[in-house]
Amino acid sequence: MSLPRKIRCAVESVVDHGGRVYSVELKPDRPIPVFQPGQFLHLTVDEFDPAGFWPESRVFSIASSPTERNRLRICYSVKGRYTQKMERAIAVGREVWIKLPYGDFVIEPDQEVVLVAGGTGISAFAAFLAMLTSQRTLPVTLVYGARSPDLLLFDEMILGQHRRIPALQVVFFAENGAPALAARLERQSRAPQCFPGRISLPEIWPLLSDPANRLFYLAGPPAMVETLCSSLRARGATPDRIRVDAWE
Ligand SMILES: Cc1cc2nc3c(=O)[nH]c(=O)nc-3n(C[C@H](O)[C@H](O)[C@H](O)COP(=O)(O)OP(=O)(O)OC[C@H]3O[C@@H](n4cnc5c(N)ncnc54)[C@H](O)[C@@H]3O)c2cc1C
Numbered sequence: 281m282s283l284p285r286k287i288r289c290a291v292e293s294v295v296d297h298g299g300r301v302y303s304v305e306l307k308p309d310r311p312i313p314v315f316q317p318g319q320f321l322h323l324t325v326d327e328f329d330p331a332g333f334w335p336e337s338r339v340f341s342i343a344s345s346p347t348e349r350n351r352l353r354i355c356y357s358v359k360g361r362y363t364q365k366m367e368r369a370i371a372v373g374r375e376v377w378i379k380l381p382y383g384d385f386v387i388e389p390d391q392e393v394v395l396v397a398g399g400t401g402i403s404a405f406a407a408f409l410a411m412l413t414s415q416r417t418l419p420v421t422l423v424y425g426a427r428s429p430d431l432l433l434f435d436e437m438i439l440g441q442h443r444r445i446p447a448l449q450v451v452f453f454a455e456n457g458a459p460a461l462a463a464r465l466e467r468q469s470r471a472p473q474c475f476p477g478r479i480s481l482p483e484i485w486p487l488l489s490d491p492a493n494r495l496f497y498l499a500g501p502p503a504m505v506e507t508l509c510s511s512l513r514a515r516g517a518t519p520d521r522i523r524v525d526a527w528e
Contacts (some may be wrong), residue, residue, distance in 0.1 A: 318341070320381070322379045398426075509522060
């Protein structure tokens with residue numbers, strides 16, 4: 281894996297998805313180091329002198345593809361103090377610093393996997409999903425929950441991949457607006473499943489082929505990850521079959 285490097289970036293675009301969820305595109309001032317889908321970066325909106333100490337920052341999964349070395353995307357949700365500061369500071373043209381790449385939340389290519397994303401946790405899987413091809417024969421199940429259908433990020437890419445790739449199964453959860461989402465999805469040639477409420481293992485389990493042999497990857501808010509980890513263990517999933525992108 282590449283050694284982490286600190287890179288100055290300009291904010292190229294900011295998309296406000298509503299619900300204080302944002303996608304941000306960054307233009308680094310030089311090509312970023314090689315990274316793998318699932319890795320993350322540190323981002324600071326504070327002043328940084330490369331000769332000095334790294335300032336306060338937060339970490340975000342890299343949502344863009346590793347093939348793009350001159351552009352980066354992250355998605356964040358405003359939670360506490362620092363993401364509130366980011367919401368005020370991040371605007372087109374603004375300078376920010378990142379350091380990357382970090383982490384080992386990298387999906388094993390030769391395993392049958394279940395990817396579970398809550399909210400902006402989808403960022404950890406976005407590049408992997410975008411790079412899937414129809415040659416993939418091992419099952420990949422994406423379980424993705426958000427507060428409302430508008431906050432299902434990357435939905436067009438996910439639906440496009442779902443249409444093209446028979447091995448990809450998609451299950452959406454929406455806390456609000458699930459019936460309207462289900463009605464919209466039913467018009468698709470190969471409709472993903474859709475459930476109301478929060479991600480729930482009892483709903484997912486019967487949909488999985490051979491769940492005991494699946495490798496589960498969980499990314500999202502700590503409360504979601506803790507609940508799903510305990511539900512998986514209660515169903516006999518051993519710790520080596522559960523991988524967590526541990527958010528704080
Ligand atoms: C691997 C990983 C990937 C993540 N990916 C995403 C993502 O793609 N999108 C997303 O929205 N969120 C992501 N997060 C969560 C994100 O990094 C923040 O923790 C979250 O947004 C809350 O930050 P906050 O400052 O708003 O909240 P706060 O409640 O203010 O702080 C959250 C946590 O940050 C730590 N912290 C507090 N002060 C400092 C400090 N001075 N210096 C360093 N750390 C401090 C504390 O442990 C605290 O619990 C990810 C987290 C991890 C670990």
